Amino acid sequence: MTTINDRTLPVFEAPAATPVPVRAAPSIFHERWWLDIATQGDWKLAMVKQNGEVIGEMPYAMQRTRLWRVSHLPPLTRTLGPVIKSVTGSEARQLHHELDVTGKLIEQLPDCDSFFQVLDPRIDDALAFALHGFTVSARYTFRIDWNTTADEAWKRLNSKTRNVIRSASRELTVVPDITPDEFIAFYDANLAARSRTNAYGDAVMRDLVNAFVERKAGMLLGAYGPGGKLVAAVGLVWDHQAMYYLLSSRAQDAHSGSISLLLWTGIGRALERKLTFDFDGFSSPSTFSFLNGFGAKLTQRLGVERHGTVYLLMRTLKRKFVPGRVFAPNL
Known part of the structure; x- marks a missing residue:
């Protein structure tokens, strides 16, 4: 069992299943x-x-x-x-x-x-x-293999990442399966607060989020602070072999560990489903440093x-x- 703040969390175990080895099945x-x-x-x-x-x-x-x-x-x-x-x-x-x-x-x-x-x-x-x-x-991404246990994954986190997850878990409540409308409104509000536009295109992102939720090929996780305020959210998608970290957004005043807590929750969901968790690449040294704290395997993408x-x-x-x-x- 894995514990955070003296609370025992379930180990994400499922009946043993060995994925069929394929060279490049569709993602x-x-x-x-x-x-x-x-x-x-x-x-x-x-x-x-x-x-x-x-x-x-x-x-x-x-x-x-x-x-x-x-x-x-x-x-x-x-x-x-x-x-x-x-x-x-x-x-x-x-x-x-x-x-x-x-x-x-x-x-x-x-x-x-x-x-x-x-x-x-x-x-x-x-x-x-x-x-x-x-x-x-x-190019590179970080991955946690499907056959990793939750205890093993927790031990591989660096101390800073473990500490911010513990701290965030004391202040925030993670809610699975928030609605696409809530996620998109939250994402748009955070962009507006930073005077930015949606790099993916508003319509494309909205339609993809609605589609992967409707098809049960993805989920939206939200972290709520005091007063039931949504302060951070991530979008995860999956296929038959991997779960991918696709989208995230946080309020400017959110707990510094809010995204880390949501990602840790997503990792647990992936391992429960016997899926590899893919952090889906990085484009800057700061993002590399953040993701590297999760102790995942650096994996090459060509x-x-x-x-x-x-x-x-x-x-x-x-x-x-x-x-x-x-x-x-x-x-």
Whole structure:
């Protein structure tokens, strides 16, 4: 049993279940309904068939800006990449199969000024992309394996993270399954308080939140302070193998451990379901430091990108003449 503030919490145990080993089964971000909402219908599917059976798929979004035709990850879509039906046999046979199918998928991708995707973390190489002229780079996320016990996960937290979770648990009440309307209103209010706009798009985020809750493919957790005031909230989504930390928001005066407490609650829910908990990447040193406190395993995710000469030149000029701005590969 795990204790916080001398309160005994249940260990999140479920009957033993071993996930079926697959090289790259579809994630929630590959789901048709997810892509329909995230791209507002503007996506396509490269497909390879053999004897009438689909043996490879790769979805991609398309967007036209004033200057460019680009294919990047849609809003709130963390990873994509090819999904390939496995074959039996030697490692050499498997590699040949993966290179062949992935190559045929790549050949179906459109000509555009900029292409960028982050691959599902279960895809451990991007050789086929490299052989087709793509740049391959490493990105990272933190993951807690599905077969970790709650006690083990608690012990792996660093002392600072454990302390802020303990402190937050004394002051806040975690409520599962708050409504999408409450979550979105809270998220919007916190953006307004900071004079910011929704980077994902108001309509896309609202529709995705409603969809994953309605489909029971995600949940919204809220932390309430004195007087029943919502002070922090997170959105978690899952597929058959992992639960992902997707969204979060907190009031400016919220307890400093409010998000940590909600994430710890989410970790427990994931382990109870025998799902890997994926912190879903980080984009800054401060976020790395925060997530690193949870003692999860640093896991590589591969990025693949290919850009036209003029696009690359313009991006280089922006980097040179707009000091202080960070340009990610998907800009």
